[in-house]
Amino acid sequence: MTVVTFASLDAASYRDIVRRALAEDVRWGDATTEAVIPAKQKTSGTLVVETSCVLAGLEVAAECFRQLDPQVTIELVRREGEWCEEGAEVARVAGFAAALLTAERTALNFLRRLSALATLTRQLVDAGRGHVTVRDTRDTTPTLRVLERYAVRVGGGMNHRVGLDEGAVISQNHLRLAGVRDAVECMRLADTETPIEVVVRTVDEIEAAIAAGAAVLRVDGAAGDLVREAVRRSRGRAKVAVSGPLSADRMAPAAEVGAEYVSLDVLTQAAPRVAATLELTRAG
Numbered sequence: 001m002t003v004v005t006f007a008s009l010d011a012a013s014y015r016d017i018v019r020r021a022l023a024e025d026v027r028w029g030d031a032t033t034e035a036v037i038p039a040k041q042k043t044s045g046t047l048v049v050e051t052s053c054v055l056a057g058l059e060v061a062a063e064c065f066r067q068l069d070p071q072v073t074i075e076l077v078r079r080e081g082e083w084c085e086e087g088a089e090v091a092r093v094a095g096f097a098a099a100l101l102t103a104e105r106t107a108l109n110f111l112r113r114l115s116a117l118a119t120l121t122r123q124l125v126d127a128g129r130g131h132v133t134v135r136d137t138r139d140t141t142p143t144l145r146v147l148e149r150y151a152v153r154v155g156g157g158m159n160h161r162v163g164l165d166e167g168a169v170i171s172q173n174h175l176r177l178a179g180v181r182d183a184v185e186c187m188r189l190a191d192t193e194t195p196i197e198v199v200v201r202t203v204d205e206i207e208a209a210i211a212a213g214a215a216v217l218r219v220d221g222a223a224g225d226l227v228r229e230a231v232r233r234s235r236g237r238a239k240v241a242v243s244g245p246l247s248a249d250r251m252a253p254a255a256e257v258g259a260e261y262v263s264l265d266v267l268t269q270a271a272p273r274v275a276a277t278l279e280l281t282r283a284g
Helices: 015-026 031-036 058-068 097-128 145-154 172-178 180-190 203-212 224-234 248-256
Strands: 042-049 073-076 089-096 133-135 168-170 196-200 216-220 239-243 261-263 276-282
Touching (some): 015 058, 015 097, 031 097, 042 097, 058 089, 058 097, 097 145, 097 248, 097 276, 172 196, 180 196, 180 203, 196 203, 203 216, 203 224, 216 224, 216 261
Parallel strands (some): 196 216, 216 239
Antiparallel strands (some): 042 089, 042 276
């Protein structure tokens, strides 16, 4: 499996996300826990993954517990980015039982979601065998982009654009409204430094984008023949990215025809489920 290094996640970037997620779930209070569990009761437990996965989001899950019990003790047993087999213990927690129970679902939701994204990304990176760079897209869950982009990094993928203000990507709708040449020229007049990426679906669009000076041709739809044409016609003048419904078994062919990047919305839209659970023990 690919050895991955990645930029860590600053806690300040997700504290408010966790706060809002807890508020969404708790609302006016945890009716069951408040009725059943004494306020001062203490407990301890373990976080366990029930699916083999690349671990991601453990610190985010821990933040869920910390926000409801600032005195909680959390021991991280495994590291972010580490491959964990089914049944692996990844963290130990100890604190007020009510807080742990109330935060449980939110913590697990983050851990499951981010580990699923990291796992899928790692599978695709491995399938590309180092010959093609796996990139994410802006097709992320609203308000969770910072976390989902992090999970892609943990899996060994590359983050593309944070938002619309970063980079220049001329989409098919831009082309329909402005045309290839005018769209690229207008973008170049507005910003002379930023590399321009153009989403193309036909040979004519490939030729026009190359002639206009596009730095990256993103072949939409992942058609092998069109990717091959983009590589052949660009002759090194532009890099070629492939986007569309690619799976692990199609990564190597994308690299073999000469694509430098694979841009996958599937990373954040169709990651398989990772199961995890919190197992608490009764004190005394």
